[in-house]
Amino acid sequence: MNEEIQALERNQTWFIVDLPPIKKPIGARWIYKLKHRVNDTIERYKARLVAKGYNQVEGYDYHDTYAPVAKLVTLRRLLAIVASKGWELHQLDANNAFLNGDLIEDVYMSTPPGFPKQPENKSTTGYSLFTSKKNGSFIMVLVYVDDLVITENDPSRIGELKLHLYECFSLKDLGLLKYFLSLEIMHNSSGIFVCQNKYALDIIVDTRMEDCKLASHPMVQQKHFVDNNSPLLDDPSQYRHLVGWLVYLMVTKPELCFQPELCFLVHILSQFLSKSHAKHVEAAKRVVRFVKANPSHGIFFPSNNEMLLQIYCDSDWASCPLTWRSTTGYVALLGSAIISWKTKKQTTVSHSSAKAEYRAMAVATDELLWFIRLLRDLDIPISGPMELFGDNRY
Incomplete structure (x- = not known):
């Protein structure tokens, strides 16, 4: 004091x-x-x-x-x-x-x-x-x-x-x-490793799921979360608290590459904070069971990395059953290191899948241009041209 x-x-x-x-x-x-x-x-x-x-x-x-x-x-x-x-x-x-x-x-x-x-x-x-x-x-x-x-x-x-x-x-x-x-940063001669092991364990303790069974996948395929017939939770504060934990956990979980449904699932669950059902709580706890299987999963930034920028983007056309808006997803790499990723609902309704794809590529391009300006300010040369992959193609 x-x-x-x-x-x-x-x-x-x-x-x-x-x-x-x-x-x-x-x-x-x-x-x-x-x-x-x-x-x-x-x-x-x-x-x-x-x-x-x-x-x-x-x-x-x-x-x-x-x-x-x-x-x-x-x-x-x-x-x-x-x-x-x-x-x-x-x-x-x-x-x-x-x-x-x-x-x-x-x-x-x-x-x-x-x-x-x-x-x-x-x-x-x-x-x-x-x-x-x-x-x-x-x-x-x-x-x-x-x-x-x-x-x-x-x-x-x-x-x-x-x-x-x-x-x-x-x-x-x-x-x-x-x-x-809450980011654990470890240095060695081969690079830098970043994870949230302690943070993930804190989530498990906070939700009292220390003895829960592990889940091999974060979500059940073809599971729908919109159900107007199910009663709302009497006290949604615990659900909101858990989703808040999971949103911050995505800081070091580039699951768009390894488990595509995890980042997307947390994005979906965060849309039901005001109108949450029992099935939303069940899905959020399944994410905790999946994280418990490997809480130390994180990102590695290698020391022998090349300065080559790549970004992969895609869109899920009209995926929201409430607003019919599409969802944009992308992951950006600097050489072999994943530096950013995002999944977010688009602000407008796309009348075709092509328009949804172009909007996703526009967001991905903005991300690349921002990083290019940062590298130029630091006088760090780029190894080659930026590469944008939309829907698995240039």
């Missing part, structure tokens, strides 16, 4: 003033958390001071809220590049998470419980992923709220950047990147 208060004071988060008679302060409270390692041992105790923002009124106390949150697909792309180039990955953690933007509105908060002290200094924040080039070397920083991942092609620059960040923020140096946003 002392470290949290000291970091807030150094960043001049607030000023102690007398409350005006017409103003009402928002409250503050302490949030305590145990940070665990991958093996479930306690890494450190963490205390965070938060404002009770739910007492604020939009348009009066605030207008917009922002937080630097990097896309996890960006993290996978970064890992693929780092593995192929043999660079190091370092991780930093901010002692406190707060927005560094200037507030236009006057917001009054009660002093922290037990710490009625006068604070001091403030800095600005950057984008979720940004780069710096200098004399042929460059450095990349990926920001996710209060966690930072740093990589470079010149080791000396990491030390310079860390010293600069220490002057601006209260940070912890966590060393080489090993555990980030």
Whole structure:
């Protein structure tokens, strides 16, 4: 708690003033958390001071809220590049998470419980992923709220950047990147392996399915989930909680290549959060039984990878029986490493399968172009032309 208060004071988060008679302060409270390692041992105790923002009124106390949150697909792309180039990955953690933007509105908060002290200094924040080039070397920083991942092609620059960040923020140096946003990251001479073994085991424990039977496939073929005759669940909160677990589990499960139905199934189950039946719960638990068979399944980014971009896309025409919209699916590879995948319902109704296919290819092309711009910014050459495969053909 002392470290949290000291970091807030150094960043001049607030000023102690007398409350005006017409103003009402928002409250503050302490949030305590145990940070665990991958093996479930306690890494450190963490205390965070938060404002009770739910007492604020939009348009009066605030207008917009922002937080630097990097896309996890960006993290996978970064890992693929780092593995192929043999660079190091370092991780930093901010002692406190707060927005560094200037507030236009006057917001009054009660002093922290037990710490009625006068604070001091403030800095600005950057984008979720940004780069710096200098004399042929460059450095990349990926920001996710209060966690930072740093990589470079010149080791000396990491030390310079860390010293600069220490002057601006209260940070912890966590060393080489090993555990980030529930992702377990393992390095060796052959490449980088990423999985969510602990996260998958947590799902099994949370659903009390430690003794369940394993499932060889995530779903039963030709199973339909739309049933207007079945009664809705009295309390769908547990189903929503489980689907939320599974959606995040897809971060390291590129099942579009190996088990095509898994990613698609989780996409389907997430569409029934407001109107869920018993059969939806049964299907979600079957996914857990399938994951339990191999919880350490993940992605490997080889070190001897070539910079060749390929993407495979397809569409399931008019697959939604409720809206008759088609579903787009694609998987993108950098050499032999899978860097991104997606399955999503299209925004409009396609009048033919050809239109659905073209819409899928348009989404896949956008994905390729985004990654090409990232590689060009880093001065990383592409080995050959991009290849787009639509419906198993060029």
